[in-house]
Amino acid sequence: MTNATVCRVDDNAIAAPAVEVGPRLPKGSYLPINRCNLPAMILGGLTFQRHPAPLLLDGVAELHHRLFRSLDLLAEPGERAQRFMDYMTVYFRLEALEDVGLMPGRRKLRGRADYLRMVRGWAFDPNSQEGAVLKAWVESRFGLLARYHGGLLDDRIRDDTYMQFLEACSRGLYNTNALEAQLDLLYAYAQYEQRRQQPTAVHLSLYRGFNRFSDDQVLAKPDRRRWVVLLNNLSSFSVRRERAEEFGDHLLRVQVPLAKVFFYNRMLPGMLKGEDEYVVVGGVYEVERLC
Known part of the structure; x- marks a missing residue:
């Protein structure tokens, strides 16, 4: 995957209306670039809520196309979920981290920081270290800035709360195995499964x-x-x-x-x-x- 991609509108995506009706996404609450097919000022706006379009993270569908083709062949949600989890385990070597550079004796520090650990940490406390990692992932992928994490994140230059948020993000991502890429695929699978189970729902x-x-x-x-x-x-x-x-x-x-x-x-x-x-x-x- 690329390190950063200037926002673009994918030719295959449904274009959201260009004119915002009602309050706009405030300046200072989003980034000028992200890693999906719609810019933050569109996907974060009121018009998007009223007229949604598919959100595609850069490169995820292309990189994992074999997974989604195999899911198409499975009729039962439980079978698809198990196939997805097996794929995550094998693709990211979650049970063989030595294959991706884990040093002996460091499994406790690195091996537990996977996509399941992140969502379970969020469920326990959205203001936890795992919650900080997930909010930082949203900033990177969708371009929407976190506004609260253990306190309001008002001043991103001099605010101690914001510095603590950055520290939690850094600790949560340090020495992990492509954790943000795992979250990319988790989101893509959530979108896929919702379309399978509710094909007409918006x-x-x-x-x-x-x-x-x-x-x-x-x-x-x-x-x-x-x-x-x-x-x-x-x-x-x-x-x-x-x-x-x-x-x-x-x-x-x-x-x-x-x-x-x-x-x-x-x-x-x-x-x-x-x-x-x-x-x-x-x-x-x-x-x-x-x-």
């Missing part, structure tokens, strides 16, 4: 509990129940209202584009406990405030 209706938004997160209030908000670049949602209510005094319902689902609990056997959490790429969203 959005998911998801819920999120919250206590309060910072002043710069609420971009507009068209009416008492409809808000336009700027979400962190990666956030957790639930398919169950009663589950989401456990995480805050207030509740939102959001129509989330399937293209922005990074992973979800029941995607892989044994990945996470429970079956109701979806981890979603952020940006500007119109939300319905239920309480």
Whole structure:
């Protein structure tokens, strides 16, 4: 894969509308380049939520085309999930890390830092080291900057919270085996599996509990129940209202584009406990405030 790619619109992708209706993605919340087929200012905007398009990470489908061709032949989701996990184990040598340069005696430091460890760490605490790695991956691949990690990331030059975020990212990625490439393929598989199981679906209706938004997160209030908000670049949602209510005094319902689902609990056997959490790429969203 290339180290960095200037954003471009893929000829095979569905082009998102060029004119943004409503509040735009604020300056300072996205990068001018990313590693997918739509720039951050489009995929992170309100128009994208209303009119989603496929999001393709650079080179992933081409590099792993044999995997996806083999998945096409399997009818059962469980079989596809097992094939995907077996492929990850073999391709990234997750059970034979000496083949990719692991020094004897360092397995505890390196061998456990794989894609499953990252998503389990997120489930335990989104502000953990694993959560920092995932948010940094979203910055790199989609160009949407993290806005919160153990505190607001306001000043990216002098802010101690931001420096702690960078340190956590560095520790989480140091001496790992192509961890970001593993996350690329995890996202691509999540998108593939959703298309297989829901071929006509475009959005998911998801819920999120919250206590309060910072002043710069609420971009507009068209009416008492409809808000336009700027979400962190990666956030957790639930398919169950009663589950989401456990995480805050207030509740939102959001129509989330399937293209922005990074992973979800029941995607892989044994990945996470429970079956109701979806981890979603952020940006500007119109939300319905239920309480």
